[in-house]
Amino acid sequence: MKVKIKTGDDYQIFEYDGDLNISVITLIERLDAPIEYSCSCLQGICGACAMLINSRPCLACKTFLNEDQMVKEYGQITIEPLSKFPLVKDLKVDRSILFDVLKDCEIWLENDCGDGGDVDFEYEMSLCLMCGCCSEICPNYKLGDFAGAHLAVSSSKLVNQESDEKHLKNIKNNYKKRFFSHCVKSTACEDVCPMKIPTQRAISKMNRKSVWKIWQLLNLD
Numbered sequence: 001m002k003v004k005i006k007t008g009d010d011y012q013i014f015e016y017d018g019d020l021n022i023s024v025i026t027l028i029e030r031l032d033a034p035i036e037y038s039c040s041c042l043q044g045i046c047g048a049c050a051m052l053i054n055s056r057p058c059l060a061c062k063t064f065l066n067e068d069q070m071v072k073e074y075g076q077i078t079i080e081p082l083s084k085f086p087l088v089k090d091l092k093v094d095r096s097i098l099f100d101v102l103k104d105c106e107i108w109l110e111n112d113c114g115d116g117g118d119v120d121f122e123y124e125m126s127l128c129l130m131c132g133c134c135s136e137i138c139p140n141y142k143l144g145d146f147a148g149a150h151l152a153v154s155s156s157k158l159v160n161q162e163s164d165e166k167h168l169k170n171i172k173n174n175y176k177k178r179f180f181s182h183c184v185k186s187t188a189c190e191d192v193c194p195m196k197i198p199t200q201r202a203i204s205k206m207n208r209k210s211v212w213k214i215w216q217l218l219n220l221d
């Protein structure tokens with residue numbers, strides 16, 4: 001099969017004729033070429049290996065050649081770095097903005113009200129790997145004010161738990177400013193999330209809590 005890897009402005013082309021029952025990360029390792037990329041856990045847990053595989057953002061350690069449509073039908077695969085984050089080198093990008101946004105938007109608990117909230121919902125939201133796939137696919141996301149779907153996911157985890165009113169207000173205002181006023185509801189974030197997090201539920205919840213006044217007046221959810 002043909003392996004096309006973006007390195008800088010160009011693509012390097014490799015031939016691979018080994019086992020197809022391997023992940024894309026293993027493929028890159030087996031090419032034995034000096035290509036820079038990020039990975040850590042190799043189990044779909046750390047989110048570090050997010051990259052574009054045949055133009056779709058996904059985790060390279062969880063994407064297998066024998067399951068890839070382009071490999072099966074055309075015998076080729078194209079691997080590129082995420083395009084919405086600063087490029088470090090080859091397939092490696094700097095995703096630190098994702099973490100900075102959570103700090104800027106005060107995504108932490110100041111005072112846990114202790115009622116546990118909706119534990120199942122919060123567990124689902126806590127699966128976020130901060131890999132950046134949702135931001136990569138979003139037609140509206142570019143570096144700047146729009147924080148991306150991971151802010152909605154992380155905020156929705158806290159809104160029923162925070163009992164410090166001032167801090168809760170800040171979380172909601174930051175959500176309005178950094179997410180709600182930019183999101184165009186393409187829903188692509190949910191399609192590509194490697195953890196299958198229902199991002200639309202997180203967004204709806206945050207909209208009810210922060211924006212839609214009728215819900216707040218009726219004190220629903």
Ligand code: FES
Pocket residue numbers: 038039040041042043044045046047048049050059060061062
């Ligand atoms: S290396 Fe950790 S998610 Fe792929």
